[in-house]
Structure formats: C-alpha cells, structure tokens
C-alpha cells in the first residue's frame with residue numbers, strides 16, 4: 001500500500017487552492033464596443049479630420065491599434081449591426097441582411113455566446129435595429145440600460161439618453177465575478193441635426209472639409225459641421241465611460257473598440273458602397289492584451305471580424321459558420337502597416353434600405369474593396385439607385401440643395417442611374433467620382449475583381465449569385481411604408497417574391513424550412529397599410 005508524503009499532500013492542497021482562486025478571479029477581458037451611427041472613417045481626429053475634435057478616440061488610437069482599412073458589411077443600420085453581431089456578411093444572414101426586417105433566431109450573436117460562458121451583457125443607446133424580433137425575447141445586443149437621461153444636450157438632434165450614466169448602472173448591476181460585454185450604441189451622428197448647431201458650438205466653418213461628392217457651399221459646410229458636433233458628443237460620452245472604468249480599476253483589462261455602423265448620412269455616402277458609405281473608423285485598445293501600442297495597420301478588415309475577435313479574447317470557441325476572422329493575430333503583432341498579406345481585400349453589399357421602389361424592391365449591390373480599387377456590382381441596374389422621390393437618401397439640407405440642381409454633375413452622380421459595374425481608383429479618386437468600368441484600359445482589372453467578388457460570394461452562398469435573389473425582396477419591412485405602387489404593406493412578407501424564391505430554391509435543390517416557417521407565422525400576424533407620406 002502506497003503512502004503519500006506530507007510534501008505531496010501539501011502540493012496537491014495548494015494546487016486545488018490555487019485553482020479555486022483562479023476560478024473565482026475571472027481574468028478574462030471585459031469588452032466595450034462603442035458604435036456610432038452614420039460616421040465615415042475620415043471624421044475622427046486620428047484619421048486626420050481637422051474640424052471634428054475627438055480627443056478620446058485620438059488618445060485610444062495612441063494606446064491601441066488604429067485600422068486604416070476597416071469596412072462595414074453594409075451601408076445601413078440594421079444590416080451592418082446584424083453582420084457585426086453574427087460575424088457574417090449580410091448575404092449570409094437572411095432577413096437580418098436587409099434593413100428594418102427581422103433577425104432569425106438560429107443566427108448566433110457574440111453577446112449571447114459570451115453570456116453562455118459567464119459574461120454579463122448589456123447595451124445603452126441604439127442596439128440592433130430598426131426592425132422587429134418576432135422570434136427573440138430580447139435585442140441581440142443584450143439587455144437594455146437606458147433609464148438615465150440628461151437635462152440638456154447641445155443640439156436638438158442629439159439624444160437625451162445619458163449613455164455614460166447608463167453604463168454606470170450596468171456596471172453596478174453586474175455580479176462581481178463576471179466579466180462584461182457592453183454595447184454603447186450612440187444615436188449620433190444619425191440625422192436629424194439641428195441646423196447651425198455645429199457652428200453655434202464652436203466648430204469653425206472655415207476648417208470644415210466638404211467631401212468632393214457634395215457641392216462645397218455655405219449650406220453643405222454648415223450641414224457637415226452639424227454632423228461633426230454629433231461625433232464630438234459620441235466622443236464625450238466615451239470619455240466618461242473610460243473614466244468610470246479607470247476609477248473602478250477595470251480599464252486596463254477592457255477591450256475598447258470604437259467604430260460606426262455605416263457612413264455619413266449625405267447623398268452618395270450612407271446607403272452607398274463608395275468610400276464614405278462603407279469605410280469605417282476602427283480603433284481597438286486593450287492595455288493588458290496589446291503590447292505594441294500606437295500602431296496603424298493597413299490590413300483590410302471587416303466589422304464582421306469583431307465577433308470572432310471577442311470570442312477568441314474570451315477563450316470561447318468561434319462557431320464554424322462565422323465568416324469573419326479574428327483580429328487577435330493583428331493585435332498581438334508588433335508590426336505597423338501590413339501584417340497579414342492575405343488581408344488584401346474586403347467585401348460589402350447592400351439590399352433594401354427604405355421603402356423607395358415599386359413592390360418595396362431594394363437596390364442590391366455587392367462590392368470588393370482593395371488597397372487601390374473599389375469594384376462595385378449593381379445587380380439590378382435597371383432599378384433606380386435612390387428610388388421614388390429619391391427616398392433612399394436621408395432627408396437633409398444638403399440633399400434638398402442638390403435636388404434643386406438636378407443638372408449638376410454631382411446631383412447626376414448622386415441620384416442618376418448606374419451601370420452594372422463601377423470601378424474607382426481610390427488613389428487618384430478618393431471620393432469615387434470617376435467610374436473607370438467602361439475604360440478599355442481597365443478591362444483586365446475589372447474582370448479580375450469581378451471574378452474574385454463572384455467567387456467569394458459563391459463561397460458565402462449569396463442568393464443573389466446562386467439564383468434566388470428575389471428572396472431578399474420578399475423580406476418584410478417593419479418600419480413605415482409609403483403609398484407607392486405595388487406591394488406596400490408594412491410587417492408582411494411579399495407573397496409574390498416568396499413564391500418565386502421557393503420555386504427557384506426548389507429547382508436549385510436548396511431547402512430552408514426555417515424561412516418557410518417564418519413566412520407561415522407572419523401570415524397570422526397583423527400588418528399595416530402605408531402611412532400617408
């Protein structure tokens with residue numbers, strides 16, 4: 001019979017004591033995602049903006065990693081946010097890939113995956129949306145923390161939600177041993193803006209740079225300054241949140257990510273796949289996890305890479321179906337510039353934005369972005385890119401001004417018909433104004449990028465490429481609809497396109513019983529006729 005020495009017994013005892021301690025003190029990082037609404041990458045100080053003052057972002061950029069080439073999956077709120085939450089491109093997430101529809105339950109989202117592994121989730125401000133959640137009990141971004149409001153805000157268009165105070169409530173409610181995963185969804189810089197509020201609050205109009213796809217006038221300059229003020233508001237709440245974390249001794253083990261869902265709400269920006277529609281700010285800081293700080297990377301990354309990054313940082317298995325790739329190797333690297341040579345392109349797309357066409361049709365686009373080029377495929381070029389009464393463009397002073405001058409080159413670019421293919425050389429044409437697609441010199445590049453795009457979309461099972469693209473036009477819109485011709489009910493699948501999609505799926509041998517179940521359930525639910533506007 002063996003006997004155990006006192007030393008061995010002590011060692012085993014100490015081992016168990018240590019393990020119990022380690023299990024209690026959860027050292028996994030907290031995750032704070034700060035996501036602005038409708039902000040193009042260039043409008044933060046760290047990217048060179050001269051009129052928007054964002055000291056918090058700029059400081060984070062020095063403490064972390066700044067991504068020069070980050071793109072969202074789609075230039076609209078709901079699809080971009082759904083892609084970020086699922087780690088998948090918009091053509092891989094069914095209804096959630098289109099604006100103001102629903103979010104199928106089978107799609108896994110990172111806040112819920114982390115919650116299952118012991119994280120405490122929550123959000124303030126704007127979560128996933130707009131849209132409806134017939135299959136889910138709560139927003140995919142997590143439980144809501146929106147009780148606190150502010151007595152005054154600098155401009156009428158700015159939300160009175162006290163995001164930073166709500167974050168404090170969230171931290172107070174968190175069980176002590178749990179790491180957190182928080183979504184700070186600022187409503188800024190979504191329209192409407194209070195006209196003149198930027199200048200009134202100290203933005204000098206002579207510092208404002210108007211992007212060259214807009215006419216440079218007093219009015220657009222003022223409009224762009226009003227947008228800048230809203231970005232500054234976003235920055236100021238983030239400053240308060242970081243100070244709170246620091247006070248609690250938790251800042252150094254928190255992954256802080258700053259980005260936005262899509263580009264600025266101006267003509268030819270938001271709801272477009274040009275640079276100012278899909279090129280996003282992205283800053284990741286994490287004092288304990290990133291050793292080589294203050295780096296700027298040129299790797300092409302997508303916001304769909306964030307979900308797998310968070311899972312990897314938390315030691316949680318990344319689901320196989322996620323198309324995004326973890327950014328951890330980039331964060332852990334010590335290099336500047338280009339780290340991973342395979343990260344030399346990203347994709348983006350769009351489907352229906354608002355109700356702006358007969359039968360509630362969308363304007364589907366797929367695009368590939370490389371260091372030099374943006375290649376854009378307009379899948380239905382016979383449709384209007386901005387729709388009836390140009391309603392796919394958010395109402396704004398700049399938009400009204402351009403509509404009054406429809407013969408101008410810029411108005412034609414913003415609202416006019418577009419060809420099947422577009423190609424822009426970003427080096428010589430950063431505002432994407434000169435389409436090279438019909439120039440014979442660029443034919444080889446056009447063909448190469450077009451083939452690459454198609455290959456990637458096929459890999460992702462895009463219905464628009466596989467041959468049942470009308471499924472996107474079948475999805476319901478839960479926000480208001482307009483009195484436009486054809487199918488225009490709100491909250492209802494379009495029966496004609498459902499049938500077309502099902503017939504085409506059948507002939508392709510594709511089955512999707514969950515879609516059929518959602519359509520069938522939807523028939524029992526109330527819908528709304530178009531509102532008067």
Ligand SMILES: [Ca+2]
Pocket residue numbers: 037038076077190261262
């Ligand atoms: Ca948005």
